[in-house]
Amino acid sequence: MIKKHTLDNGIRIVMEKIDYVKSASIGIWVNVGSNNENEETNGLSHFIEHMLFKGTENRKANEIAEDIDNLGGQLNAFTSKECTCFYVKVLDENIKDAVDILSDMFFNSLFQQEEIDKEISVVIEEIKMYEDSPEDVVHDKLTELIFKNSPMAYNILGTEENLKTFTTKKVVEYMKKNYTPYNTVIAVAGSFDEQEFVRMINEKFKDWHNDNIKHVDPEAEYKRSVVGVNKDLEQLHMCIGNKTIGRHHKNYYPLLVLNNLFGGTMSSRIFQEVREKKGLVYSIYSFVSNYSNTGIFSIYAGMSYNQAEDALRTILKEMISIKNGNISDEEFNRAKQQIKGNYILGLESTSSRMSSIGRRELLYNEIQYPEEVIESINNVKKKDVLNVAAELFDIDSLSITFTGNLNKNKDIEDKINKVLGEKYED
Structure with missing residues (x-):
């Protein structure tokens, strides 16, 4: 209670x-x-x-x-x-x-x-x-x-x-x-x-008194970009991302399921396709950062410079595959089960319980019980995930940031833009 x-x-x-x-x-x-x-x-x-x-x-x-x-x-x-x-x-x-x-x-x-x-x-x-x-x-x-x-x-x-x-x-x-x-x-x-x-x-x-302040968040002006940062590195490090929804949005839990099955775990799409099957990267994963009214969906990958095109192309192909409805019942159910398991296991310490109730009250002025979270995860349907993917996996709205030795690899940005410009929709 x-x-x-x-x-x-x-x-x-x-x-x-x-x-x-x-x-x-x-x-x-x-x-x-x-x-x-x-x-x-x-x-x-x-x-x-x-x-x-x-x-x-x-x-x-x-x-x-x-x-x-x-x-x-x-x-x-x-x-x-x-x-x-x-x-x-x-x-x-x-x-x-x-x-x-x-x-x-x-x-x-x-x-x-x-x-x-x-x-x-x-x-x-x-x-x-x-x-x-x-x-x-x-x-x-x-x-x-x-x-x-x-x-x-x-x-x-x-x-x-x-x-x-x-x-x-x-x-x-x-x-x-x-x-x-x-x-x-x-x-x-x-x-x-x-x-x-x-x-x-x-x-x-009780003796602390101060006037309340009203904080207004200006809307971010998102426009897709491709930006590189020059650093003397042996590998190329890349982030592919898009603006997404806040924690209170009705599609918040479908977004979590999509992230989990796409790149959130070792059994996910891009880990298996890009790393395990093709050996193009050592590290690859996706994650979501959700705030009150907005968020970021991002994919990180670290690779050799000559693998950048193939790795990015494979990631984009997997995005389009999911947009086209290619999600099996097995991976869909596994993703939901993993999210539930991680959530419940995370509540087995007093620190995480304190964080859960404190953050929820602070940012949303509400109490949320674990049973409600589990019910919300259980209620996610495959069509909900596909609706999120349809908007999130729009190739034309993806931004890419990368860092590496750009002095030695001056054509990396051109290669990234070339892959982004290829035709992926079936």
Whole structure:
């Protein structure tokens, strides 16, 4: 049973009690991510996530780490395009101390300029680490193309140029403007006393007041593109993608089934055809990134330069095959079963249960039970998947990003455009 309680100041608390465990996971979810930023503030949401670990009025940075370790707990955080989450997992006997640490970080962080300057260097190294990963480079470049002229296109980490402008004043002002009780959810899952937990949260958070902010997402101006990034690499890394639907769309679950059978697993179409049967790539998979109102469907493949044409051609042929209705009952049912299995297995930890209820309440203001998700997956029909494929697998609307040694392989873009221009429809 999932219960919800709203404090007088607007903070929502969602709770799922699980009697057979001896731990609890607690998360503070704030509806603030890179999607809230502009060109000047890009990277601040993620940077604030880092800074909350750098010392408060009551604890130095090392004392935050030591206090959590003394509890035998785990403390972490992450930032996405739509939200930031600070979370902890502890034994049920240590919930009060965990809430004290989380709330102290949330309200009493110092944001000293000395610590900001040090953390700027840390995040710049994080950016460099991602730039050294070809998969991340092509994924990020595809996101830029799909969500062009929209905050959804921003890199969550920001840019080195922006980071160097961050000051105590800039950090505090951004947090004061964007963090409000109305866009904050506190989620807990595991072993805990519900009334006592609400009392603890109320005690720590009741005096927080801030005006609600209305965030409007500008519509991205998607126009298909083929873009390369030059890097001295032994392989060519490619992303093929299209703009797709948000999590609330009626075709969300058919999209998940389509992704699973097309490239989501080792038994999927493109893994079997491109890697196993033809040996054209080492790594290939598809995935979907769904947000509140929009999303990306993408295929990643890493290959040698001379295999690029054959690999891309095979992928596109498989798209058209599915568009033409070539989905067997066996692979359709297997895809649904895999999605259900992954979902249920993922709910066997208090952390994932907390994430599930916290994210759902934050972004959609609703409670969704596992039984409802399973029913939605079961209700997907093959015709629903084909309807999604008809729009998503339109060759003329696919964007492609690639990275590799383009100085030595100057004709790669021409080869990609040549394959895209070939006739595939039967």
